Amino acid sequence: KAGVTQTPRYLIKTRGQQVTLSCSPISGHRSVSWYQQTPGQGLQFLFEYFSETQRNKGNFPGRFSGRQFSNSRSEMNVSTLELGDSALYLCASSWRGSDYGYTFGSGTRLTVV
Amino acid sequence: GENVEQHPSTLSVQEGDSAVIKCTYSDSASNYFPWYKQELGKRPQLIIDIRSNVGEKKDQRIAVTLNKTAKHFSLHITETQPEDSAVYFCAASIRRSPMGGTASKLTFGTGTRLQVTL
Numbered sequence: 238k239a240g241v242t243q244t245p246r247y248l249i250k251t252r253g254q255q256v257t258l259s260c261s262p263i264s265g266h267r268s269v270s271w272y273q274q275t276p277g278q279g280l281q282f283l284f285e286y287f288s289e290t291q292r293n294k295g296n297f298p299g300r301f302s303g304r305q306f307s308n309s310r311s312e313m314n315v316s317t318l319e320l321g322d323s324a325l326y327l328c329a330s331s332w333r334g335s336d337y338g339y340t341f342g343s344g345t346r347l348t349v350v
Numbered sequence: 351g352e353n354v355e356q357h358p359s360t361l362s363v364q365e366g367d368s369a370v371i372k373c374t375y376s377d378s379a380s381n382y383f384p385w386y387k388q389e390l391g392k393r394p395q396l397i398i399d400i401r402s403n404v405g406e407k408k409d410q411r412i413a414v415t416l417n418k419t420a421k422h423f424s425l426h427i428t429e430t431q432p433e434d435s436a437v438y439f440c441a442a443s444i445r446r447s448p449m450g451g452t453a454s455k456l457t458f459g460t461g462t463r464l465q466v467t468l
Contacts, residue, residue, distance in 0.1 A: 268454070270455075272458075279439070279458055279459070279461055280394075280439065280458040282455055282457065327393065327394070329456075334443075334445055335382070335444075335456040336382035336401075336445045336454060338399060339396065341386075341393040341395070343393045344393060
């Protein structure tokens with residue numbers, strides 16, 4: 238079966254712009270979580286969605302937001318980009334939640350210049 | 351919130367030797383502990399996991415042990431091979447059921463870079 242698909246793979250944006258990242262989970266998976274990966278901070282939890290509802294949120298500013306659609310696809314939006322937002326953004330899906338095992342997508346590499 | 355500490359940050363072993371990576375967690379409500387392997391430029395992949403009602407689990411050359419009392423768990427890789435070289439992340443999951451819904455979150459350790467030399 239198809240894995241977790243993230244688009245785009247690479248993105249270059251300018252400070253102050255906004256960006257939207259997309260994630261299509263494995264078919265049948267209803268839980269989608271987003272993580273930010275940087276060399277210095279490792280994998281930091283952004284938020285989790287389940288059946289179109291945000292169930293949990295990490296310690297990121299309000300510039301980071303997301304949503305989930307009825308087909309479980311999820312989008313993440315970052316507004317007013319800062320240089321420090323440059324990172325690999327990973328999406329992971331699970332049947333029901335974090336304690337059922339996550340499958341990660343290949344990520345979107347965001348560079349803010 | 352949950353805090354997961356992972357040691358060592360780097361580990362170099364010779365091919366054929368064993369490697370051990372240790373993690374501790376802070377929240378006794380954590381009930382699921384997966385390990386991920388991330389090769390350079392690739393996505394993290396789940397290699398083994400253990401639930402809080404189990405003390406040990408094995409899958410060929412890898413094994414994970416869990417000590418709930420001490421709140422620590424470890425990854426053991428035996429007979430290491432060059433293709434085991436990667437960054438390994440431990441994680442702990444809490445699944446709570448507050449009124450009106452269920453919240454789950456996977457908290458990761460900071461990673462261990464394993465290098466298997468010939």
